[in-house]
Amino acid sequence: MVKAFFASMIFGAALLGCAQTGAPSPPPAEAESESQASLTTHTQWLVQPGARLLLLGVTSDNHALYQEGELVYATALKPGATRQPVAQVPPGNTAFVYTVGKVAFCWTNPDRTLPGFGISPLVVWSAASGPHEASAASPIGTFATSASADGRWVLFPTHSNADGSVGDVELASTDMSERTTLLGAVPMGFPLGYCRPFAAFVGRHGRSHPVALHCEGGTSSATLSSWERGERVDLFGGVATPPFFSADADRGSFFTTLAGSGHPVVVSDDGEVSALDEVRSRLGFFTRDGVVVYTAQTEAGLELRRATPGDCPSTETIADEVGGILTVLAGSKVITDAWASPDGSKVPFFTRRDPATGLSDVMLADARGGTPPLSVDPQARNVLGGPPFSADSKHFLFARIVDLTTGTAPLFASAEGGVRQFSDDGGWSYLPAVRGLVSFNDNTHFDAEDFAKSTADLKVVDLSRERLEPRLIAPGANLTYFSSHGGRRLAFTTDLPGTTAGLYSAEVGR
Numbered sequence: 001m002v003k004a005f006f007a008s009m010i011f012g013a014a015l016l017g018c019a020q021t022g023a024p025s026p027p028p029a030e031a032e033s034e035s036q037a038s039l040t041t042h043t044q045w046l047v048q049p050g051a052r053l054l055l056l057g058v059t060s061d062n063h064a065l066y067q068e069g070e071l072v073y074a075t076a077l078k079p080g081a082t083r084q085p086v087a088q089v090p091p092g093n094t095a096f097v098y099t100v101g102k103v104a105f106c107w108t109n110p111d112r113t114l115p116g117f118g119i120s121p122l123v124v125w126s127a128a129s130g131p132h133e134a135s136a137a138s139p140i141g142t143f144a145t146s147a148s149a150d151g152r153w154v155l156f157p158t159h160s161n162a163d164g165s166v167g168d169v170e171l172a173s174t175d176m177s178e179r180t181t182l183l184g185a186v187p188m189g190f191p192l193g194y195c196r197p198f199a200a201f202v203g204r205h206g207r208s209h210p211v212a213l214h215c216e217g218g219t220s221s222a223t224l225s226s227w228e229r230g231e232r233v234d235l236f237g238g239v240a241t242p243p244f245f246s247a248d249a250d251r252g253s254f255f256t257t258l259a260g261s262g263h264p265v266v267v268s269d270d271g272e273v274s275a276l277d278e279v280r281s282r283l284g285f286f287t288r289d290g291v292v293v294y295t296a297q298t299e300a301g302l303e304l305r306r307a308t309p310g311d312c313p314s315t316e317t318i319a320d321e322v323g324g325i326l327t328v329l330a331g332s333k334v335i336t337d338a339w340a341s342p343d344g345s346k347v348p349f350f351t352r353r354d355p356a357t358g359l360s361d362v363m364l365a366d367a368r369g370g371t372p373p374l375s376v377d378p379q380a381r382n383v384l385g386g387p388p389f390s391a392d393s394k395h396f397l398f399a400r401i402v403d404l405t406t407g408t409a410p411l412f413a414s415a416e417g418g419v420r421q422f423s424d425d426g427g428w429s430y431l432p433a434v435r436g437l438v439s440f441n442d443n444t445h446f447d448a449e450d451f452a453k454s455t456a457d458l459k460v461v462d463l464s465r466e467r468l469e470p471r472l473i474a475p476g477a478n479l480t481y482f483s484s485h486g487g488r489r490l491a492f493t494t495d496l497p498g499t500t501a502g503l504y505s506a507e508v509g510r
Helices: 002-009
Strands: 044-049 054-058 063-068 071-076 084-088 096-100 103-107 119-126 130-139 153-158 166-173 179-187 198-202 209-214 222-226 233-239 246-248 253-257 264-268 273-275 284-286 292-298 301-308 314-319 346-350 360-366 374-383 396-400 411-415 418-421 429-432 437-445 455-462 471-484 489-494 502-507
Touching (some): 044 071, 054 096, 054 471, 063 103, 084 119, 084 130, 103 130, 103 153, 130 153, 130 166, 179 209, 233 264, 246 284, 253 284, 264 292, 314 360, 360 396, 396 429, 411 437, 429 471
Antiparallel strands (some): 063 071, 071 084, 096 103, 103 119, 119 130, 166 179, 253 264, 284 292, 292 301, 346 360, 360 374, 396 411, 411 418, 437 455, 471 489, 489 502
């Protein structure tokens, strides 16, 4: 779990906490046992039989992509579904899949020795259109890869040069029958290129259209452009690099920062620019009520501030002595998805981080203002093991590293009643389900020769209960699992002896 999230958990802001953390509750009682003869029950379905299936991703309309041997398949997550071949993978490699809504982007030949996985053929798949070859040379750049809400249109990088430093960003129908180059021969260099493009579908009142932040040629600043009616409109130029922007799709607004000064601004989809503050900033995002939370570099150090955009914006410091914002968002989802808790009230951050391990303390800031920051754990020993909040926003989720070699960790939830451990000490990852339900895996066993053969027990726990009583979903399942059906079900694979090996779908809660 933990190692996978080190690179993505820190984007850049934090707070010094006020409240002290109480001693965490002991681990919950042992989970209910379940027969190992068969995993199929009225709430658990065998979707596709097969040994050594590698689960790669799940779309929002409940379809899974998985690899068996050198073939990637797609299947609906229901009993008796017919699987569909998606792509061929070179011998010895594993496809890289990035899902956005109803669409899966499948790069078939990633080079995992490179930071951004290099250049690869790209296949785009959706349940409505099936698989279609999108590019023979796509730089694996999820920051510029996205899909419209209805799954009919996609954005992706293509036509890369040999080293991945230059390429195009293309808009296409998911079936590839219509294609348009939006940005030609622009700097790429994913994931850390100084002028790598950011692109996503955004829009208000049900209108979904591409927006991109990009550099042109040798320019040292970026431009925010929109294609709302099919024609390119440059909304704002002179954006700081490396480029970053986030979107409030409901209100048609974008956060970014100015080249030179670094001052934060909000840009409307009509091109109107509103200054937020006169401090240097780097990152910011919108909460569900339209407030902007952003980093502010002052003489005293880094702060988190909140601002209400408008003709007379009001600003308020909600945290100081900040080290960084904690998030697991990646790719184009940093533009469109929520950084704060689902109800928009809390922002996780850290004040200090151990440079040798990447572990940090954990803090919560009040995105609505008025309440001092909360220290969840003041020691630099923590990491995110998945999205940091339960679906009802009442529980902050994190992991405390025990074994730096494997990344196993006890998993914790912090709420008004204090901090409670909900896994054993061999935890790996967690996923919010519905309400206060959280799925997770623990009792992790690693295969030193083949990580894909590592296993853990897959469980679910209701954090709203006074007594934590995890329910066992699948013993000895493979480590990778995904949420589906709006958080009510999980997709996972197993090769546990004595069971039917394959891809399963299990109920988490209603």
